[in-house]
Amino acid sequence: MKFWYQAKQQHWIKIILLLPLSGLFYLVANARRLAFKWSWLKSYRPPVPVAIVGNISVGGNGKTPVVLALVEAAKQRGFMPAVVSRGYGGKAPHYPFIVNATSQSSECGDEPLLIHQRTQCPVIVDPNRSAACKVAVEQGSDLIICDDGMQHYALQRDIEIAVIDAQRGLGNGLCLPAGPLRETASRLSMVDLLVSNGEPLFNAHSHLLQLQASGLRRVRDQQLVKDVTEFEAAIAGIGNPARFFDSLEGLGFDCKQRVSLDDHKHLSEEQHKELLEKRIIMTEKDAIKYRHTAGDEWYYLPVDSMLPDAFYQQFFSLLQEKIHVS
Incomplete structure (x- = not known):
C-alpha cells in the first residue's frame, strides 16, 4: 500500500485505526517465533x-x-x-x-x-x-x-x-x-x-x-537485440516498479508510458490486447509470464547481480x- 511509504502525518487517521490490528499481528508473529x-x-x-x-x-x-x-x-x-x-x-x-x-x-x-x-x-x-x-x-x-x-x-x-x-x-x-x-x-x-x-x-x-543490465532481449525467443532504445510502454510487475523505470531512464531508454502492476500480477486481457502490437520493455521476471503470448516487439532487460x-x-x-x- 502506498501510504506505508509516505509520511505518517499524511495518513495518521488511517494508521491510528489500523494500529490495534498491527499490535495483534506483532503479538501473534512474535509468539509464533518464540x-x-x-x-x-x-x-x-x-x-x-x-x-x-x-x-x-x-x-x-x-x-x-x-x-x-x-x-x-x-x-x-x-x-x-x-x-x-x-x-x-x-x-x-x-x-x-x-x-x-x-x-x-x-x-x-x-x-x-x-x-x-x-x-x-x-x-x-x-x-x-x-x-x-x-x-x-x-x-x-x-x-x-x-x-x-x-x-x-x-x-x-x-x-x-x-x-x-x-x-x-x-x-x-x-x-x-x-x-x-x-x-x-x-x-x-x-x-x-x-x-x-x-x-x-x-x-x-x-x-x-x-544490478547491472546485461543487454536487451526479445521475450519470444530470448535473442539479444541491439539499437532498440524507444518504446511505447514499459511494464513492471515487481515490488518496486519505480526502480525499474528509473533504471531505464538512466540507461537512455525512452518510454512513452509506464505500466505499474502489483508484484507477480499479469496484464489484464484488455491491457495485453492493447499492447500486443506495440513495442514494449519489461523486467526479466515479467517476461517469464509472456514467453508464449508476447508480441513480436516485446523485450525484456536482464540484470546481473x-x-x-x-x-x-x-x-x-x-x-x-x-x-x-x-
Whole structure:
C-alpha cells in the first residue's frame, strides 16, 4: 500500500485505526517465533546447510538477484546447491513440484522459473518448505538456498540473509496492516548478513547489491537485440516498479508510458490486447509470464547481480563453520 511509504502525518487517521490490528499481528508473529525457538512447535532440520534469503517487509526487495548470485558462487566453489521456494503466484499440479524447462510460471511462480532458467540448478516449489528441502537432499544437493521464508520458522536454518530495498527502506516502520513489516526492525539485528539493494543503508555492516543490465532481449525467443532504445510502454510487475523505470531512464531508454502492476500480477486481457502490437520493455521476471503470448516487439532487460567480495567471504566463512560443526 502506498501510504506505508509516505509520511505518517499524511495518513495518521488511517494508521491510528489500523494500529490495534498491527499490535495483534506483532503479538501473534512474535509468539509464533518464540514457540519454534523454544521447541513448543516442531521444526525440521535438514541434513545439509540451509541459507535463507528473505526480508522483514512485504513485497519485492531484491531477494531473487541475491539468490542467483549465491547459487552461481556456490557452484564455482564446488557445491551442488538447490533452491526451495513457496512458489508464490503459482498453483502446481502437485507438491513438492520440481521446476523444469517446460514448467509454466502459472504452475511454479515467476521467481522459481527464472532461477531455474538462469542457473539450471534444482528448484523445488512447495508451500511446505521442509518437504521441498527433503526432495533437494534426495537429489544430492549439499546446500539449500531458500528464496524467501525468513518467517517460515518450521524450517531450521544455518544462515539468514535479509535484503532491504534502500529506496523504500522499512516504510513507516510499523507492522502489518498499518505498515509493511512482517517483523519489527529489531529482527534485523539477529540475521547473519544484511544486503542493501540499490544504495548503502544507514547500517555500516550492510553489503551493497547493485544490478547491472546485461543487454536487451526479445521475450519470444530470448535473442539479444541491439539499437532498440524507444518504446511505447514499459511494464513492471515487481515490488518496486519505480526502480525499474528509473533504471531505464538512466540507461537512455525512452518510454512513452509506464505500466505499474502489483508484484507477480499479469496484464489484464484488455491491457495485453492493447499492447500486443506495440513495442514494449519489461523486467526479466515479467517476461517469464509472456514467453508464449508476447508480441513480436516485446523485450525484456536482464540484470546481473553485483555484490562485494566481502559478502561472499563472510557467507562462505559462515558456511564452512556450520559444515565443520555438523
